[in-house]
Amino acid sequence: MQQWQHTSAGEVATPRSGLSLPPIAPSGSARHTTREHVPQRAAVKVTTTTTTQSDATQRGEQTTLSKTYEVRGIAALVGLPRLQLGAVLAHELCHAFMHLLRFPRLPPVVAEGVCELWASLWLAAVADGTEEQGQGAAEASARLLQLRRNADPVYGDGLRQATACYEDFVQSRGVTGGGGAAAELLPEFMKLVREKRRWWKKAGPPS
């Protein structure tokens, strides 16, 4: 996925590509909320705010500094099979998540590995029927196996190492068997990825 550049004014410049997106309406004055209404024209929009300590605090006032980070679009090829599209979007949403939350630059095996983990968790949810009443479960299982057996040193090895770290993390929290309870731990796991910037568990070859 291409990187979206931030200008000094805090505006997001769209990457130079054939992708043309309508402008997002200006968000107006700074808000003191962490989320706001998502305009129809934006694919994903999250507003983050940072509260700063300042001299004003000592006078019993509080100064709030607001910063807005945006992702203007996520592109996917037309005509992808439904489950492949879902997995691609889960992967790209992970890239968007890391961009919006200002993750540091990660080695490709970490960045692509964790995005493949998001895709695999979505496929696993379809495969075990917790997503959309079991429709396409067999196809989801087959696609999941394909991801897990990918011999690519970045995407395949990255996924295997991400999975080893994620499963270890989930077990350390006393959750077994994956599913929804494990998925709820994903934000916390992402914090760990951001902090460590590398995989901390070795994974075996594709099985």
Ligand SMILES: [Zn+2]
């Ligand atoms: Zn990617």
